Amino acid sequence: MDDLAATNGTSATNGADDTNGGTGAGSPAEARGSRAQPKTDKSEQTRALILETAMRLFQERGYEKTTMRAIATEAGVSVGNAYYYFSAKEFLIQGFYDRMTYDHAADARRRMAHTRDFSERLEIALVSWLDTAAPYHEFAAQFFRTAADPNSSLSPFSNESHPARATAVELFREVLQGSELAPKLDAELVELLPDVLWLHLMVVVLYWVFDRTEDTERTREFVRRSTPMAARVINLSRYRVFRPIVRDAKGLIQDFILPTIGKTAVK
Amino acid sequence: MDDLAATNGTSATNGADDTNGGTGAGSPAEARGSRAQPKTDKSEQTRALILETAMRLFQERGYEKTTMRAIATEAGVSVGNAYYYFSAKEFLIQGFYDRMTYDHAADARRRMAHTRDFSERLEIALVSWLDTAAPYHEFAAQFFRTAADPNSSLSPFSNESHPARATAVELFREVLQGSELAPKLDAELVELLPDVLWLHLMVVVLYWVFDRTEDTERTREFVRRSTPMAARVINLSRYRVFRPIVRDAKGLIQDFILPTIGKTAVK
DNA sequence: ACGCACACTTGAACGCGTTCAGTTCATGAC
DNA sequence: GTCATGAACTGAACGCGTTCAAGTGTGCGT
Numbered sequence: 029m030d031d032l033a034a035t036n037g038t039s040a041t042n043g044a045d046d047t048n049g050g051t052g053a054g055s056p057a058e059a060r061g062s063r064a065q066p067k068t069d070k071s072e073q074t075r076a077l078i079l080e081t082a083m084r085l086f087q088e089r090g091y092e093k094t095t096m097r098a099i100a101t102e103a104g105v106s107v108g109n110a111y112y113y114f115s116a117k118e119f120l121i122q123g124f125y126d127r128m129t130y131d132h133a134a135d136a137r138r139r140m141a142h143t144r145d146f147s148e149r150l151e152i153a154l155v156s157w158l159d160t161a162a163p164y165h166e167f168a169a170q171f172f173r174t175a176a177d178p179n180s181s182l183s184p185f186s187n188e189s190h191p192a193r194a195t196a197v198e199l200f201r202e203v204l205q206g207s208e209l210a211p212k213l214d215a216e217l218v219e220l221l222p223d224v225l226w227l228h229l230m231v232v233v234l235y236w237v238f239d240r241t242e243d244t245e246r247t248r249e250f251v252r253r254s255t256p257m258a259a260r261v262i263n264l265s266r267y268r269v270f271r272p273i274v275r276d277a278k279g280l281i282q283d284f285i286l287p288t289i290g291k292t293a294v295k
Numbered sequence: 296m297d298d299l300a301a302t303n304g305t306s307a308t309n310g311a312d313d314t315n316g317g318t319g320a321g322s323p324a325e326a327r328g329s330r331a332q333p334k335t336d337k338s339e340q341t342r343a344l345i346l347e348t349a350m351r352l353f354q355e356r357g358y359e360k361t362t363m364r365a366i367a368t369e370a371g372v373s374v375g376n377a378y379y380y381f382s383a384k385e386f387l388i389q390g391f392y393d394r395m396t397y398d399h400a401a402d403a404r405r406r407m408a409h410t411r412d413f414s415e416r417l418e419i420a421l422v423s424w425l426d427t428a429a430p431y432h433e434f435a436a437q438f439f440r441t442a443a444d445p446n447s448s449l450s451p452f453s454n455e456s457h458p459a460r461a462t463a464v465e466l467f468r469e470v471l472q473g474s475e476l477a478p479k480l481d482a483e484l485v486e487l488l489p490d491v492l493w494l495h496l497m498v499v500v501l502y503w504v505f506d507r508t509e510d511t512e513r514t515r516e517f518v519r520r521s522t523p524m525a526a527r528v529i530n531l532s533r534y535r536v537f538r539p540i541v542r543d544a545k546g547l548i549q550d551f552i553l554p555t556i557g558k559t560a561v562k
Numbered sequence: 563a564c565g566c567a568c569a570c571t572t573g574a575a576c577g578c579g580t581t582c583a584g585t586t587c588a589t590g591a592c
Numbered sequence: 593g594t595c596a597t598g599a600a601c602t603g604a605a606c607g608c609g610t611t612c613a614a615g616t617g618t619g620c621g622t
Contacts, residue, residue, distance in 0.1 A: 070588095071600070096579060106602045108582085113600095117579065169445045176443030178436045178505045183503055238445045238452055240553065250551050257543050269536060276524050284517050288505065338570070363609060373572045375612085384609065572615070578608080585602070590622085591595090 075113045076229045078103050082120040089161065091121075091170040116287070118174045118182055124164075125175075129192040132160040146207035149257035150225065153203050154232055154251045158244060161236070165244060172237045184230060185289050193226070193289065200225040209259075212266060217274075220281055221262070225290065228258060349387045354430065356435040358388075359491050385441045385449055391431075392449070396459040399427040400466045413474035414526035417492065420470050421499055421518045425511060428503070432511060439504045451497060452556050460493070467492040471487065474525075479533060484541075487548055488529070490556065495525060536548045 085094040096117055098108045114120050136156035140149045161168065175182045184193060199234040201222040204210050210218055232254075236247045265274045346474040348370040363384055367374045381387050403423035407416045428435065442449045451460060468489040471477050477485055499521075503514045532541045 074600080095577080097577095107580085108603065109601050111580070115580095173440060173444040173447075177440040180440075183505075235551075235555070238450075246551075253547055253551065257540075257547060260540065260543070264540070273524075273527065273531070276527070280524060281522055284502075284513075284520065288502070341570085362607080374610085376571050376572065378610070379570070382610095405613090566619105566621090568618095570615100570617075572608100572613105574612095574614105575610105576611075578610100579606105581606075582604095583602105584604105585600100587598105587600075589597090589599100591597105592593105 032150060038191050041207075048275060060232070067214045074105065074109070076209055078105065079108050079120060079123045083124055084119075084128055086124070086167050090167045118180060122169050122182060124171075126192050128164070129195050130159060132157050133195055135160055136199055137202065140203065140206070144202065144206060146209035146262075147256050149203045149207050150228075151251060151255040152260060153199060153225075154229060154255065155248065157232070157249070158236065158248060160234075165236070169237055172233075196229065197226045201231070209263065213262070216278065217262075217265065220278060224281060225258075227285070228254075306519050323409070326328050328504045341372065341376070345372065345377050345380055346387060346390045350391055353391070353434050354385075358434045385447060388438050388441060389449060391438075393459050395427060395431070396462050400462055402427055403466055404469065407470065407473070411473060412470065412512060413476040413529075414523050416470045416474050417495075417526060418518060418522040420466060420492075421496060421522065422515065424496060424499070425503065425515060425518070428500075429511070432503070436504055439500075463496065465492045476530065480529070484529075484532065484547065487553075490553055491548060492525075495521075496551070 078099065082094065082099045085099055085102060088094075096107055096110055099120075100110045103110070114123075136153045139156055140152040143149060143152075164171075174180055175184060177183060178185075184190075193237070203225065204218065204221055213221075232247065232251060235250055236244055239247045241247075266271055345366065349361065349366045351370060352366055355361075363374055363377055366387075367377045370377070381390075403420045406423055407419040410419075411418060431438075441447055444450060445452075448457070451457075470492065471485060471488055480488075499514065499518060502517055503511055506514045508514075531534060531537055
């Protein structure tokens with residue numbers, strides 16, 4: 029946990045969506061999470077220091093109980109300075125979220141390398157998320173509340189940019205592509221599935237957030253049970269009987285789900 | 296909109312879940328949304344006045360921009376008094392939510408009375424919700440954020456009591472029971488489906504909250520498309536080929552979904 | 563009539579997230 | 593060197609949700 033946000037950085041974070049893109053017709057002069065580009069090393073260090081301190085305090089006391097004043101004091105800066113780097117408290121979560129997504133993807137890749145069984149790979153990917161997120165379960169609830177705000181840039185859906193989602197979807201593409209199932213499916217479905225599997229993860233996350241059992245054992249059981257079923261449904265989709273219903277489902281996903289999470293429908 | 300919360304009351308709201316039930320093992324001494332039972336008429340009037348004022352201001356300015364001070368001033372009471380009736384700002388939403396659920400159920404029943412086609416009845420129920428909720432779309436986002444907090448009693452899941460959910464589930468039971476489909480399904484499925492259909496509504500609500508199109512046209516299109524598909528899936532479940540997968544799905548729902556939303560699994 | 567209990571009401575005060583007018587500091591131009 | 597520019601930083605102040613010690617009223621027992 030100490031290494032969280034240790035590599036401060038722009039990693040794969042923001043590109044150049046400031047100059048054009050979504051900002052045009054949106055709400056006027058909406059403040060972004062932080063400054064566009066750091067000018068100095070020192071700046072970058074301060075930013076990292078604040079983020080690190082915040083993460084530590086969040087874990088120690090929870091999100092709501094950690095005050096901006098406490099973060100600033102503990103980091104040895106002023107409140108105003110913290111706001112210079114993170115334009116609101118919730119943007120501190122953004123850094124945390126990006127980092128965790130990255131860690132999860134790395135861990136899942138490592139763990140599922142040994143098998144080509146789709147169901148197993150999917151389960152590994154999901155369980156890996158639960159393990160990665162475990163230390164933060166306590167304050168995840170409070171942070172989830174923020175993420176559920178459609179106006180917040182923290183929402184897992186929409187709000188252009190947010191490369192964390194792309195990272196996660198990419199992981200699920202690999203879950204599928206690395207399995208023996210992928211070659212058996214038609215190309216269009218292979219194209220669609222990663223996003224659907226990511227949605228599966230979102231459902232698991234939702235379940236996890238509300239899970240009050242020891243070590244979130246209930247969610248883990250849920251994953252163990254739901255994963256083979258998902259695999260079975262996908263597998264069955266190859267058969268003729270299911271053709272029409274699969275077609276409908278694909279249409280629904282293409283027209284209504286993907287656009288919502290910021291993809292243009294496959295033409 | 297003027298008539299919202301006009302009939303102040305306990306309508307079908309709380310019964311007698313104060314004396315026993317869920318409070319036992321829960322968090323210690325958690326404050327309930329308001330006092331248990333009103334002692335006087337005047338009390339009831341004041342409460343209604345505050346709720347009415349709050350709802351009006353929420354619609355005029357949005358949830359966050361409406362301050363407790365403004366509500367109190369506008370209603371001609373003190374801030375403290377507002378807190379005497381609603382122990383937090385979010386509990387004002389509770390009143391709003393209860394009321395809307397009730398209105399929705401009444402409207403949906405009226406509208407679907409003329410048909411016995413399941414798909415049509417389901418669509419009517421969903422569209423009815425969209426129509427009922429339409430005036431509040433603007434501030435629903437902010438209120439949804441609150442509802443997503445697992446610790447909040449506003450969460451649509453869990454948190455025992457909350458008769459609003461029971462009302463909604465009951466509506467979907469009628470959607471099914473009043474259709475020609477119900478007699479064709481096995482009893483167990485008929486038992487399960489209302490809750491699943493309610494989940495369907497929750498998905499629609501989620502979609503709706505994020506919907507920025509004019510008159511939430513996109514969500515309406517989503518309902519038009521997803522409803523027949525849901526009907527088809529349920530209809531197909533009767534056939535032999537699907538027997539094993541339906542069994543699995545039922546198991547998953549019984550063991551993992553229903554308990555989460557406060558039902559004991561059907562034995 | 564008295565007083566007592568308790569529902570009801572008040573508004574100042576607390577701690578918080580956030581803002582902003584200002585100060586410090588580093589860097590490049592001359 | 594010195595000075596201008598703007599990034600980096602400061603902390604008092606604002607508005608908010610919420611709390612609480614203290615009031616006011618009302619009905620009931622005696």
